[in-house]
Amino acid sequence: MFEEGLEDLTMGRGVSKWWEKIGKLVVLYGLDLTKIQGGEWKKHVDKQVRRKAIQDWREEVENKYTMRYFKFKEEPKFEDYLADNWKYRFSIFEVRTGQGPLNWLLQKWETDNDGKCSMCGSEEETEEHLVVRCRRFGSIRNEMLEILFQGLSEEGWNTFQQMGDSDKMAVFTAVHPGVNKDLSAKMVKRLSELVGGLIVQRNVKAERWEREKR
């Protein structure tokens, strides 16, 4: 059964819903399905997803200027997923690294997905759009701004205001190497909660859309 499905997938033949999902995981995480023995797939997929995420994270840390701060942090944690459904499994870590399953990415294999924001539809749905620009999250963003205003030094706050959206994204998610250094642990935690809450709202809306399509 497993071997047949794998062969169908490899040969590009029509596959069941379950296999379609596995196919998406292959694209998202670069899973190597040939190493899976029938029956062990759940454990294996989980292991591979983690391994790939850690590997990506290390590469990002080494390559990206804006990720330098991660060198000083622990490895990403995987227990803080924001949904049970595989498609909406999404951690704060993924928000920060821009790797979550949002429409900009999902549209690559979902023919009925236009890549636009699930909440406002005005722009491509990326982490940055949701956190920094989406008009549906104005009140959550105000709360984040308030924390930053209170927590940042005057210089940090001024710097923040001059920033472009992608740097602002790093500040909102409390990972900007220069600007966030004055935030207390409590403030960082609250920012993470707010970002998490925003993603949960997005997931609820996206799930509802999906149910209505069926």
Ligand SMILES: [Zn+2]
């Ligand atoms: Zn939006």
